[in-house]
Amino acid sequence: MDKSRKRSRRLWGIGAALLFCLAISILLGRYPKPYVTPISAVRDDALALNLILNLRIPRILSALLVGMVLSAAGAVFQMIFRNPLVDSGFLGVSQGAAFGASLAIVFLGGTAVAVQGAAAVFAFLGLAASYFLARRIRLGDWVLRLVMAGIAVSALYSAATGGIKYLADPSRHLPDITFWMLGGLWAITWKDVLQILPVTVPCLVVLYLLRWRLNLLSLRDETAFSLGVAPGRERLIMLVAAAASTAAAVSKAGQIAWVGLIVPHIARRIVGSDSQRALPASMLLGGVFVLLCDDLARTALSGEIPLGILTSFIGTGLFLVLLLRRKLEIRK
Amino acid sequence: MARSRSAGPFDGPRPARKRARPPDSERRKAMRSTFIPSVLVVFLGISCLPSWAGAADKTSEGMLRPIQFIDAAGRSVQLDAPPRRIIVIGRGPHLILHLLYMFPEGRERLAGMEKRGKSASDFLDLIDPAFKGKKSLGVSPGPEAIAALQPDLVLIKGSSTERMSDALAKIGIPVAYFSLETPDEFYRDVANAGMILGNSTRAGEITAFFRARIERIQKALAGLAEEKKPRVLLVMATARGGTYAVQLPAAGWMQTFQVRTAGGAPVWLDAVKKTSGWTIVNLEQIARWNPDKIFVVVWYSIDPQKMIDSFKADPQWRALKAIKDGELWAFPSDIFGWDSPDPRWILGLTWLAGRIHPGAFKDTDMSGEIREFYLQLFKLDRNSVDSLILPKVRLDVR
Numbered sequence: 049m050d051k052s053r054k055r056s057r058r059l060w061g062i063g064a065a066l067l068f069c070l071a072i073s074i075l076l077g078r079y080p081k082p083y084v085t086p087i088s089a090v091r092d093d094a095l096a097l098n099l100i101l102n103l104r105i106p107r108i109l110s111a112l113l114v115g116m117v118l119s120a121a122g123a124v125f126q127m128i129f130r131n132p133l134v135d136s137g138f139l140g141v142s143q144g145a146a147f148g149a150s151l152a153i154v155f156l157g158g159t160a161v162a163v164q165g166a167a168a169v170f171a172f173l174g175l176a177a178s179y180f181l182a183r184r185i186r187l188g189d190w191v192l193r194l195v196m197a198g199i200a201v202s203a204l205y206s207a208a209t210g211g212i213k214y215l216a217d218p219s220r221h222l223p224d225i226t227f228w229m230l231g232g233l234w235a236i237t238w239k240d241v242l243q244i245l246p247v248t249v250p251c252l253v254v255l256y257l258l259r260w261r262l263n264l265l266s267l268r269d270e271t272a273f274s275l276g277v278a279p280g281r282e283r284l285i286m287l288v289a290a291a292a293s294t295a296a297a298v299s300k301a302g303q304i305a306w307v308g309l310i311v312p313h314i315a316r317r318i319v320g321s322d323s324q325r326a327l328p329a330s331m332l333l334g335g336v337f338v339l340l341c342d343d344l345a346r347t348a349l350s351g352e353i354p355l356g357i358l359t360s361f362i363g364t365g366l367f368l369v370l371l372l373r374r375k376l377e378i379r380k
Numbered sequence: 381m382a383r384s385r386s387a388g389p390f391d392g393p394r395p396a397r398k399r400a401r402p403p404d405s406e407r408r409k410a411m412r413s414t415f416i417p418s419v420l421v422v423f424l425g426i427s428c429l430p431s432w433a434g435a436a437d438k439t440s441e442g443m444l445r446p447i448q449f450i451d452a453a454g455r456s457v458q459l460d461a462p463p464r465r466i467i468v469i470g471r472g473p474h475l476i477l478h479l480l481y482m483f484p485e486g487r488e489r490l491a492g493m494e495k496r497g498k499s500a501s502d503f504l505d506l507i508d509p510a511f512k513g514k515k516s517l518g519v520s521p522g523p524e525a526i527a528a529l530q531p532d533l534v535l536i537k538g539s540s541t542e543r544m545s546d547a548l549a550k551i552g553i554p555v556a557y558f559s560l561e562t563p564d565e566f567y568r569d570v571a572n573a574g575m576i577l578g579n580s581t582r583a584g585e586i587t588a589f590f591r592a593r594i595e596r597i598q599k600a601l602a603g604l605a606e607e608k609k610p611r612v613l614l615v616m617a618t619a620r621g622g623t624y625a626v627q628l629p630a631a632g633w634m635q636t637f638q639v640r641t642a643g644g645a646p647v648w649l650d651a652v653k654k655t656s657g658w659t660i661v662n663l664e665q666i667a668r669w670n671p672d673k674i675f676v677v678v679w680y681s682i683d684p685q686k687m688i689d690s691f692k693a694d695p696q697w698r699a700l701k702a703i704k705d706g707e708l709w710a711f712p713s714d715i716f717g718w719d720s721p722d723p724r725w726i727l728g729l730t731w732l733a734g735r736i737h738p739g740a741f742k743d744t745d746m747s748g749e750i751r752e753f754y755l756q757l758f759k760l761d762r763n764s765v766d767s768l769i770l771p772k773v774r775l776d777v778r
Binding site for chain 1: 471494516517518519520521522523524525527528538543544546547550551552657
């Protein structure tokens with residue numbers, strides 16, 4: 049009982065940390081001087097206020113959404129596939145979204161609707177291909193088959209994206225595709241936030257409401273069925289919600305690596321493996337992680353540091369720490 | 381700015397003063413006492429006309445007036461007044477910087493630029509001591525870092541993305557895209573720069589300089605039959621890990637225009653993209669073309685002589701007709717290459733015409749051309765060109 053209360057308190061602590069990060073992020077940037085925007089500037093400088101209202105706040109909200117979505121999707125994939133090493137990047141979802149976006153940029157005019165639509169379609173196809181391929185492979189257990197299938201699908205998408213990059217116009221299309229590969233939120237406006245909000249928020253709500261079912265869905269089908277769960281249907285709902293929200297988020301932010309892999313592990317370390325708390329903790333921690341990385345990307349240098357590079361560096365560092373300190377596992 | 385602003389009021393009265401030439405001094409005095417105030421009233425009235433009409437354009441340069449033009453991305457750019465603080469960002473910022481420096485107002489109003497190497501332009505470092513003092517931004521600056529330099533216009537090379545212009549528009553900073561990749565785009569961008577800087581006269585001079593040289597070449601080659609044109613291959617070569625990669629320019633690019641205008645028949649057009657981009661080519665294909673002349677654009681960090689020697693030492697390359705005939709040339713450069721969409725492309729074209737048709741251009745003095753280029757376009761004096769530029773020119777490397 050005490051342990052449970054302690055973990056709940058930790059969850060609230062993560063929530064408080066997220067609110068604190070949101071508050072300080074509003075004052076972090078490069079205008080009117082590097083690092084911190086003084087309150088006096090917000091009061092007296094019309095451009096500072098304009099910049100905070102029209103660029104910095106949408107960017108902060110996007111970082112929050114991207115972090116929450118990628119971490120939640122990572123937690124869902126890891127639980128459903130019973131594999132601590134999967135995230136959307138391991139199952140062809142991110143690569144599928146990147147391929148779809150590249151295709152839309154080069155051949156479909158690059159409009160927001162085309163990019164987001166193509167990203168979502170190919171993200172789903174990537175996930176479906178990994179799943180069905182894993183079922184067809186006759187080698188090893190489910191986890192190994194899934195990882196192998198995911199690697200194959202991701203590699204296929206990466207090769208196809210490389211082909212599109214080769215065909216792309218270097219002055220018009222290639223910079224947009226390169227943006228995808230590196231990830232970043234520097235050009236986010238309210239319009240972008242409003243475009244991803246209708247997909248990401250309902251998906252996050254679905255995942256949050258079904259979070260307690262994840263404990264059951266991570267069991268073998270026979271066991272889950274005997275406990276009153278329709279594993280096929282519920283898995284599908286959760287996978288669709290995770291893949292759709294990931295596709296929407298990366299269609300605006302580009303490829304933001306390692307968030308979906310590392311954040312659920314850290315969340316489980318803090319609040320335990322029960323998905324009732326682990327999933328919301330992953331969402332909140334993901335928000336904190338991407339928010340802080342984006343603060344660094346925006347503030348550290350006069351040139352933007354690509355967000356995907358920062359999350360990869362920091363995520364890899366944290367992953368190594370976790371690997372060296374304790375075995376990676378899903379504790380039930 | 382102040383000088384050009386005062387030019388307007390004096391332009392009006394002068395012709396009127398010439399017309400009023402009375403026979404005696406008293407009459408002249410009386411006329412002057414009534415004429416000058418009336419001219420001032422008329423002038424004030426005329427100067428108010430545009431605001432009444434809502435068009436707000438004035439003939440005298442530098443006065444506050446809206447500017448409107450279509451940029452390289454096809455966007456209609458409207459500025460309320462000539463910008464005083466201009467920032468240059470994007471890939472190859474030196475290309476726009478060199479364009480701006482052809483205008484006296486450009487170097488004054490340049491407030492900062494994105495810096496991708498140790499300097500945004502080694503050339504401007506050399507010719508303008510104030511250039512080092514300009515603010516610089518890191519690679520891919522965000523809107524906040526740009527806003528901190530307080531620009532009233534941001535110029536971006538390329539036309540790829542609307543994302544930056546959308547983001548900057550939200551905080552009231554206008555953006556104009558420049559391309560420069562073809563002669564037509566170059567002329568359009570020069571004209572746009574003239575409008576932005578309030579000096580369309582200078583833009584006309586710059587364009588006339590380029591057009592005159594092209595016309596001279598076209599005149600010299602007039603009547604040249606297609607079958608008389610040498611078959612030319614122009615490639616870019618880069619050395620990677622001891623081997624070299626050879627790439628072909630797009631059909632619509634400046635390099636292709638240079639070869640065509642210089643009277644060559646480009647052999648690579650079927651193998652490349654139409655609009656832009658480099659396409660990798662292998663030796664088998666080059667051997668199939670077996671061109672009469674080969675020009676190699678060498679990346680600036682590589683010694684062109686070493687690159688040409690390495691081609692000539694290769695037994696497969698040695699079998700090509702162009703190499704046997706001594707027609708393998710490194711494309712010339714000074715501080716920057718003469719093939720890129722930099723103003724220097726006109727020097728590259730002039731040189732290329734002389735190498736493709738040596739008989740038709742035997743009187744061309746490249747040193748004179750180089751001096752004229754820097755004198756006319758960048759206002760360098762002869763001594764500066766001789767001491768700063770000519771020692772860096774790599775001409776006729778083969």
